[in-house]
Amino acid sequence: MEREKIISHLYNALQPDANLRQQAENGIMELQTKDYSYFIENMVDIFTDSRSELQLKLISGIILKNSLHSKDQAIQKAYEEKWCALDSLKRDSLKTKIIGSFSNPDEKIHLLSGSSLGHIARIELPHKMYQDFFASMEMYLLDISKAAAVYEAIGVCCNCLIQETSFVFDDVANSIFNVCMQSLVDKRLDANIKEASLKCLMNSFEALETVFKEESSIRYFMGGIAETACVNHNLAKKSLICLNRFVYLFHALLKPKMFDIVSYINNFWNIADDDTKVQLLEFWTIVSEAGDVDVVNANLDFTLSHVFKALRKGEDYNEQSWNPHKAASACLEAINGVVREKLLHKQTVFEFIDREMLSGDKERIDVAAVALGSVVSGDSEEQLVRLVKVLINNMRDPVTEESCLWALAKICETNFYSIVEHLPFLISQTCDIIWNNYQTSTSAAWILSCIFQSLQKYKNMDKLPLHIPVDTQKQFLTYAYDQINQHFTYILQVLVKATENAKLEDSTLRVALFSALSELIRLTNDANQALLDEFIKYCIQKINECVVAVNKASANYIPIIEDVLSNYVILSEVISQERKKDSSKLLLNPYLDVLKSKPTTAIGEVYIAISHNVSDFSPYLNSLMPFISRDVTCLDEFILKSAINLIGCLANSMQTDFFQASTHLIPLLIQTLSSKEVPKKLKPSILSVFGDIALALGQYFEQYLDVSLMIFDQIVGLDRKSDEKYIDDLRHNVIVMIDCIVMTTSESQKMGEYMYRIVEGIKVLINTGNSISTSSAILNLLLDLNSLYGSNFDLNGRWIESFLYECLYSKDNTLIQEANDAFQRFKFE
Incomplete structure (x- = not known):
C-alpha cells in the first residue's frame, strides 16, 4: 500500500493543478x-x-537526489544521520541499483543516477565509508555507456565535499585527475563524454591542488584542453571555460607557464562567435584581477585592440544577457586596475575614446562612453573636461543614455571636480529620471550616490x-x-518616493536608491537636522511594516521582503549616527521586533547597526541578550558573524560591566568554536572576541584561563598542511588572544603557572612555519612577555634569537623592521 501511495503522489506531483x-x-x-529507509528504498526501486514510465523515473530520480542532499545545513545533517543509520548491506544494495542506471540511454536518467550516487558518496566519505568510491568509478569508466554518469557522480561528490566539508583529497586527487583526463586525451571518444569530463574537472578543481603542484600535471592538463578544443566548436568554448577556471584557481602555480598559455589563448581571437569572445575577455579579466602585471603589459596593445572591437554592440545585442560588450567593459576595468x-x-586609449566621443555618431558615442567609464581613474580632470560635456549632452538620448549615465557615475566617483560646474544640471536631470521612474533610474541614482560620496570623502580629508590648486x-x-x-x-523627497514606488523584485534599483539616501543623510548640515527627526520616524514605520510583512510572507517572498527590511535597518543606523541626539530609545523596539521575526539577513543588519552605536545601546543589553544568545550558536553565516562582532563591541564598550553577560556568552562562544557545523572561516573571529573580552574584564577573566589555554593547545596541535590558510588565521588570532589575556592577567598566580606551557606552544608554532601575520603576532607577544616577565620562562633563549633572524630574512619589510626593533629590546648573550 505504501508503494502505491508513493507512486500516486509522484504522478500527482506532475499534475497542472497547483x-x-x-x-x-x-x-x-x-x-x-x-x-526514511523505506522511502529511499522505494524511490530507488521506482x-x-x-x-517505470519515463516521467515516473524522472520525478522519482529528482526526489531521490533531493532526499540525499540539501543546501540547508540542518536538513543535510539529518539526511546524513538517516542514511548512515541504514544497514550497510542495504546501503550497498541501493548503490548497486543506482549504478545499474548509469548506462540508461536517456541522458536525464543516467545523469540523475550519477548525481544521486555522488550525493551518497558525499555523505559516506567524510564518515570513512565508501572508501573505494573513486577507484570503483575508474573501473566503471571502462564501460563507455556509463562514462557520462561516472563523471556526473565524481563531479557532484567533489563539488559538494569542497563546498560543504573539510574533506582532504590528498589520497584520491591523482585518481580523480586521471579519470577526468583520460577521456580528454582519448581521440576515440565522442564529444558528449568529453564535455562530461570537462564539467567533472571544473567541479573537482579545488580537490586537485596537490596534483597541479607538479609541472607534468599542468602540461598533461594543457595538452588535454588543446586536444578537446579541436573536436568541435562547442567543445572549444567549453574548453576555454575550463581553462579560465583553471587559471582563476591556480594562477600562482602557473606563473612560469603564463606566456605559453597566452600564446595558446590568442589563437582563438579569429573565431567570430560571441561565446568564444566572452571567454577570451574573461581570461584577460582573470589574469588582470590576479595582478599579473608582466603578462598584461606584455600583451596590452594586442589585447586592447580586440577589447575595443568587442565593445561595439552588434545588431543582435541583448541587454539582458552576458555578451562581448559587457565582458569587454569588465575586462577594461580589470586591466586598468593592474x-x-x-x-x-x-595615448592610444585616449585617442580612441576622444575620437569616438566627438564623432557625432550616437552608436560610437555609446561605445566611447562605456570605454571611458571602464578606464577612468583619479587625477584625470584635465582629460575629462571636454568629454564630460559630451556625456552630459547625450545623457538623455535613447541610444546613449544608459552608457553616458554610467560613465558620469564613474567620473563623479573618481574625478568629482570635473563635474562640479555641471552639478545643478546633473541634480536636476537625475532627479527627473528617478522621479518619473524611467528605465535608467538605477544609473541616475548611482550618480547621486557617487556625488554625495565624493563630497563626504573630501569633507573628511585632512x-x-x-x-x-587648493x-x-x-x-x-x-x-x-x-x-x-x-x-x-527635494532630493530626499525624490529618493523616498522612488523607494516607495520601486518594484519589490527590482533589487538593483533598490540598492542604488538606498545607497544614495544613505550618502545624502551623511551630508546633513545643522539646518536640516529637523528633517532627520521626522525621517527616523518614517524609517521606523517602514521597519515595522516590513516585519509584519516578513512574518506573513511565504518562503518565495521572504528573500524580497528581507532585502527591503535590511535596507531600512541600514538606513536607520545611518540616520542615528547623523542625528545630534541619542536614537537608541527610538530604535530599540523596532530592532527587537526584527530580532523576534522570522530569520532573515535583517537580524544581522540589526546587530551591525547596534555595533556601530554600541555605547548608546549597551544600557539595553538585558533586552538584547536572549537574541544574542540564540544567534551566537546559529548556523546562518551572516547572522552569526554579526552576533560575534557585536559581542566584541559590547565588551570593548562596557569593560568590566560586561562581566555578567560574559558568564553566559563565553560558554556559548566555546560551543560555537568547537562546532563542526559552524563555517570555519568565522572561527578566527571568535578567538579575536575572546581577546576583546579579556581586555574588558581584566583580572575577572582569570576564571577563563583554563579553557583559553585548552583552546591555545588545540590550535597549536593542528597540522598546518591540512588547510594552510585557515590554520594560519587560527594561529594569528589565538596568538593575539593569548597576548590580550596575558596583558590583563599577568599578575595572576595561575597565569604564572601557565607561562611555560604558553612558551612551549610558541616554540611549536615557530618550528612548523607560519604566515607573515602570525610571525608578526608571535613577535609582538614575545615582546610583551619580555616586558612583563623579563628573561624568566626561557624568554631570553637562543630560540628567540633564531626566530628574530628568521623574521629578518623574510621578504616582508614591516616584519623585518619589527624584528630589527625587537633586537634592540632583547639582550642576548
Whole structure:
C-alpha cells in the first residue's frame, strides 16, 4: 500500500493543478519523514525499475537526489544521520541499483543516477565509508555507456565535499585527475563524454591542488584542453571555460607557464562567435584581477585592440544577457586596475575614446562612453573636461543614455571636480529620471550616490590632493555643498518616493536608491537636522511594516521582503549616527521586533547597526541578550558573524560591566568554536572576541584561563598542511588572544603557572612555519612577555634569537623592521 501511495503522489506531483501538486508534495514529505529507509528504498526501486514510465523515473530520480542532499545545513545533517543509520548491506544494495542506471540511454536518467550516487558518496566519505568510491568509478569508466554518469557522480561528490566539508583529497586527487583526463586525451571518444569530463574537472578543481603542484600535471592538463578544443566548436568554448577556471584557481602555480598559455589563448581571437569572445575577455579579466602585471603589459596593445572591437554592440545585442560588450567593459576595468600606466593616460586609449566621443555618431558615442567609464581613474580632470560635456549632452538620448549615465557615475566617483560646474544640471536631470521612474533610474541614482560620496570623502580629508590648486578645490567644494544644501529636501523627497514606488523584485534599483539616501543623510548640515527627526520616524514605520510583512510572507517572498527590511535597518543606523541626539530609545523596539521575526539577513543588519552605536545601546543589553544568545550558536553565516562582532563591541564598550553577560556568552562562544557545523572561516573571529573580552574584564577573566589555554593547545596541535590558510588565521588570532589575556592577567598566580606551557606552544608554532601575520603576532607577544616577565620562562633563549633572524630574512619589510626593533629590546648573550 505504501508503494502505491508513493507512486500516486509522484504522478500527482506532475499534475497542472497547483492544489493537487501541493498535496502530493506534502504527502511525499510525510512519507519521507515517517520512514526514511523505506522511502529511499522505494524511490530507488521506482527510479531503477525498467518497467517505470519515463516521467515516473524522472520525478522519482529528482526526489531521490533531493532526499540525499540539501543546501540547508540542518536538513543535510539529518539526511546524513538517516542514511548512515541504514544497514550497510542495504546501503550497498541501493548503490548497486543506482549504478545499474548509469548506462540508461536517456541522458536525464543516467545523469540523475550519477548525481544521486555522488550525493551518497558525499555523505559516506567524510564518515570513512565508501572508501573505494573513486577507484570503483575508474573501473566503471571502462564501460563507455556509463562514462557520462561516472563523471556526473565524481563531479557532484567533489563539488559538494569542497563546498560543504573539510574533506582532504590528498589520497584520491591523482585518481580523480586521471579519470577526468583520460577521456580528454582519448581521440576515440565522442564529444558528449568529453564535455562530461570537462564539467567533472571544473567541479573537482579545488580537490586537485596537490596534483597541479607538479609541472607534468599542468602540461598533461594543457595538452588535454588543446586536444578537446579541436573536436568541435562547442567543445572549444567549453574548453576555454575550463581553462579560465583553471587559471582563476591556480594562477600562482602557473606563473612560469603564463606566456605559453597566452600564446595558446590568442589563437582563438579569429573565431567570430560571441561565446568564444566572452571567454577570451574573461581570461584577460582573470589574469588582470590576479595582478599579473608582466603578462598584461606584455600583451596590452594586442589585447586592447580586440577589447575595443568587442565593445561595439552588434545588431543582435541583448541587454539582458552576458555578451562581448559587457565582458569587454569588465575586462577594461580589470586591466586598468593592474597596468603600470592607467589606460586613460595611454595615448592610444585616449585617442580612441576622444575620437569616438566627438564623432557625432550616437552608436560610437555609446561605445566611447562605456570605454571611458571602464578606464577612468583619479587625477584625470584635465582629460575629462571636454568629454564630460559630451556625456552630459547625450545623457538623455535613447541610444546613449544608459552608457553616458554610467560613465558620469564613474567620473563623479573618481574625478568629482570635473563635474562640479555641471552639478545643478546633473541634480536636476537625475532627479527627473528617478522621479518619473524611467528605465535608467538605477544609473541616475548611482550618480547621486557617487556625488554625495565624493563630497563626504573630501569633507573628511585632512589634506586636499595637490594636482589642483587648493584654493580652486575649496571654491569647488563650497559651491557643491551649497548646491546639495539648497536641494537637500527635494532630493530626499525624490529618493523616498522612488523607494516607495520601486518594484519589490527590482533589487538593483533598490540598492542604488538606498545607497544614495544613505550618502545624502551623511551630508546633513545643522539646518536640516529637523528633517532627520521626522525621517527616523518614517524609517521606523517602514521597519515595522516590513516585519509584519516578513512574518506573513511565504518562503518565495521572504528573500524580497528581507532585502527591503535590511535596507531600512541600514538606513536607520545611518540616520542615528547623523542625528545630534541619542536614537537608541527610538530604535530599540523596532530592532527587537526584527530580532523576534522570522530569520532573515535583517537580524544581522540589526546587530551591525547596534555595533556601530554600541555605547548608546549597551544600557539595553538585558533586552538584547536572549537574541544574542540564540544567534551566537546559529548556523546562518551572516547572522552569526554579526552576533560575534557585536559581542566584541559590547565588551570593548562596557569593560568590566560586561562581566555578567560574559558568564553566559563565553560558554556559548566555546560551543560555537568547537562546532563542526559552524563555517570555519568565522572561527578566527571568535578567538579575536575572546581577546576583546579579556581586555574588558581584566583580572575577572582569570576564571577563563583554563579553557583559553585548552583552546591555545588545540590550535597549536593542528597540522598546518591540512588547510594552510585557515590554520594560519587560527594561529594569528589565538596568538593575539593569548597576548590580550596575558596583558590583563599577568599578575595572576595561575597565569604564572601557565607561562611555560604558553612558551612551549610558541616554540611549536615557530618550528612548523607560519604566515607573515602570525610571525608578526608571535613577535609582538614575545615582546610583551619580555616586558612583563623579563628573561624568566626561557624568554631570553637562543630560540628567540633564531626566530628574530628568521623574521629578518623574510621578504616582508614591516616584519623585518619589527624584528630589527625587537633586537634592540632583547639582550642576548
